[in-house]
Amino acid sequence: MNVRAKVSSKGQVVIPKQIRDDLGIAEGSEVEFVPKAGGFFVQLVEDFDPRYPRVPAGEFLKHVVRIARPFPTDEEIEQAMLAEAARRYNATRD
Numbered sequence: 001m002n003v004r005a006k007v008s009s010k011g012q013v014v015i016p017k018q019i020r021d022d023l024g025i026a027e028g029s030e031v032e033f034v035p036k037a038g039g040f041f042v043q044l045v046e047d048f049d050p051r052y053p054r055v056p057a058g059e060f061l062k063h064v065v066r067i068a069r070p071f072p073t074d075e076e077i078e079q080a081m082l083a084e085a086a087r088r089y090n091a092t093r094d
């Protein structure tokens with residue numbers, strides 16, 4: 001079945017109702033454009049994508065590394081980098 005739609009000045013296209021109904025596309029649904037033989041294939045993005053499994057917040061947070069002191073400032077990081085660069089430079093001179 002071929003169905004046509006016009007592109008607006010903003011590059012928007014309205015997906016015809018018949019196709020939305022057939023694909024199960026509702027307001028707020030996400031679609032993906034997949035390159036296919038000189039054109040594009042439009043498909044509904046499922047809630048569950050095996051490439052990006054949903055992880056409960058508690059499962060994610062158990063892997064967060066906690067440190068007892070505050071994160072170093074930009075100046076402290078710069079000083080540490082310069083000290084390490086000087087140490088490596090001096091090591092090649094001995």
